[in-house]
Amino acid sequence: MVPEMSERQVFQGSELTFLLENCSSSYDYGENESDSCCASPPCPQDFSLNFDRAFQPALYGLLFVLGLLGNGAVAAVLLSQRAARSSTDTFLLHLAVADILLVLTLPLWAVDAAVQWVFGSGLCKVAGALFNINFYAGALLLACISFDRYLSIVHATQLYRRGPPARATLTCVAVWGLCLFLAIPDFIFLSARHDERLNATHCQYDFPQVGRTALRVLQLVAGFLLPLLVMAYCYARILAVLLVSRGQRRLRAMRLVVAVVVAFALCWTPYHLVVLVDTLMDLGALGRNCGRESRVDVAKSVTAGLGYMHCCLNPLLYAFVGVKFRDHMWMLLTRLGCPDQRGHQRQPSSSRRESSWSETTEASYSGL
Template sequence: MVPEVSEHQVLGASDFASFLENCTYPYYYGENESSSCCDYQPCPQDFSLNFDRAFLPVLYSLLFLLGLLGNGAVAAVLLSQRAALCSTDTFLLHLAVADALLVLTLPLWAVDAAVQWVFGSGLCKVAGALFNINFYAGALLLACISFDRYLSIVHATQLYRRGPRARVTLTCIVVWGLCLLFALPDFIFLSARHDKRLNATHCQYNFPPVGRTALRGLQLVAGFLLPLLVMAYCYARILAVLLVSRGQRRLRAMRLVVVVVVAFALCWTPYHLVVLVDTLMDLGSLARNCGRESHVDVAKSITSGMGYMHCCLNPLLYAFVGVKFREHMWILLMRLGCPVQRRLQRQPSSSRRDSSWSETTEASYVGL
C-alpha cells in the first residue's frame, strides 16, 4: 500500500477555472489519459492538500527514526541469540527486518508529500514495491506466529520441532515469495508522473480506477483481513485451552503475543475502513460531495500514519511486556560496553533454549 497522493487534492482558483473550461485532464490520479474528465467536477480541497504537506513529512520522519532504531535493536537482540532461536524468534527476526525495510522508504514519501517526487521512475517502482512487500510480510509473519502457537498448544504439535531450521526457512521463503508476488503491480504500474493540475511530479499508479479498486481489495484481504482472521481464531482457541488448564504462567507467556496482535488490529483497522469508504465513493455506492471527499482525504492521511506507526510499536511492546527480551537486551548492552553492568550482575539470566521474549521456560507449551 504505497502512500497515496490524495486523489482529490486540488488546485488554486485560476487552475480550477481553467480545468472546468478546458476539461483536458483525467479526474482520478492514475487514470488513462483517454478517460472522461468531465464525469465529475473536482473539489477545491486546499485544506487536505495543505494538511498533507504539513503533517506527513513530520510523521514519516519521526516514524523513520523510531522504526529504524527500534527494529534494529530487536534484530540485534535476536541475532545475538541466533544459536538458540526457536521458530517464533525466527519469525520475529523476519518481522523486524520487514518493519525496518518498510520505514526505510518513508523519507522518500516524506519528500513526495512535502514537495514532489524527485527520484525518478526507477526508484518510484522500487520504493513502492519495497513498501508493499514489507507491509504484506508484517501481517503474514504475525499470522505464521499465531498458527505455530496454535498447533503447539491446542494440538500439542511441534511443527518446527524436527528439522526446525529447514522448515522455518521454507516458511519464511514462502511468505517473502507471496509478498513479492503481491507487489508485482508496483513494479509494473508505478511511475513518476507529472500532474499538470498540481504542477508537480508524484509517484503514482498508471491504471484505470478498476485497477486501483482491485489493488485495494488485494491489500484489504491479503494484508489485513486474512491474517487478522487467522490470528483471531488461533489465539481464541489458545486462550480457551489455557484458561481451562488454569495455566497462569502460560497465560502470562501469551500476554505479549496477544498484545502484538491487538496492536496490529487497532493500528490498521481505521485505515482500511477509510479506504473502504473511499472505494465505495469511487464505485458510486456512496454519494460523492466535496465535504465528504475532504474528510476522507484527511482521514486517510491520519489513519495511514496510525498504520505505519505499527512498525515502531512492536519493539516498544517487546521492551515493556517481554521479560526475556529485556533480559537479553541488558546482556547485549553489557557486551557492547554500555554502563549497565552492575545492574545486569544482579539479574538472573536463563541459559535454556527458550525464546528471547518469553516470560516462561515452558517451551514445550508456549515457545515464545
C-alpha cells in the same frame, strides 16, 4: 498501499479522463448535485494537499527514526541469540527486518508529499514495491506466529521444534516470495508522472479506476483481513485451552504475542475502514460531495499514519512486556561495554532453547 498525498490526487488525472468519456456519474458540490458529470470537474484538493504537505513529512520523519532504532535493537538482540533462537524468534527477526525495510522508504514519501518525487521512475517502482512487500510481510509473519502457537498449544504439535532447524526460515522465505508476488503491480504500474494541474511530479499508479479498486481489495484481503482472521482464530483457541487448563504460567507467556496482535488490529483497522468508505464512494454505493471527499482524504492520511506507527510499537511491546527480551538486551549492551544498571538479576539461561521475547514462551511446547 504506497503512501500517498491522497489517492484521489494520484488518480485525479485518470478520473478527469473518465469523467469526460463517461457522462453517467455525477459529483455533488456542497449541497447541490451536478446535472452532468461532464459539467463538473473533480473536486479541488487544496485542503487535503496542504494538510498532507505539513502532516506526512513530520510524521514519516519521526517514524523513520523510531522504527529504525527500535527494530534495529530487536534485530540485534535476536541475532545475538542465534544458538538459542526459537522458531518464534525467527519469525520475529523477519518481522523486525520487514519493519526496518518499510521505514527506510518513508523519507522518500516524505519528500514526495512535501515537494514532489525527485528520484525518477526506477526508484519509484523499487520504493513502492519495497513498501508493499514489507506491509504484506508484517501481517503474514504475525499470522505465522499465531499458527505456530496454535499448533503447539491446542494440538500439541511442534511443527518447527521437531522438524528440520531450517523449517521456520523456509517458511519465512515462502512468505517473502508471496509478498514479492503481491507487489508485482507496483513494479508494473508505478512511475514518476508529472501532473500538469498540480505542476509537480509524483510517484503514481498508472491504471484506470478498476485497477485502483482491485488493488485496494487485494490489500484489504491479503494484508489485513486474512492475517487478522488467522490471528483471531488461533488466539481464541489458545486462550480457551489455557484458561481451561488454568495454566497461569503459560497465560503470562502469551501476554506479548497477544499484545502484538491487538496492536496490529488497533493500528490498521481505522485505515482499512476509511479506505472501504472511499472505495464505496468511488463505486457509487455512497453519495459523494467535495466536503466528504476532503474529509475522507484527511482521514486516510491520519489513519495511514496510525498504521505505519505499528512498525514502532512492536519493539516497545517487547521492551515493556517481554521479560527475557529485556534480559537479553541488557546482556547485549553489557557486551558492548555499557555498565549493567540492573543490579543482581537472573541471567537468561542458554542451556535450553528459549524465546528471547517473552517469559517462558517455549514452555508451551511441553504440552498441557
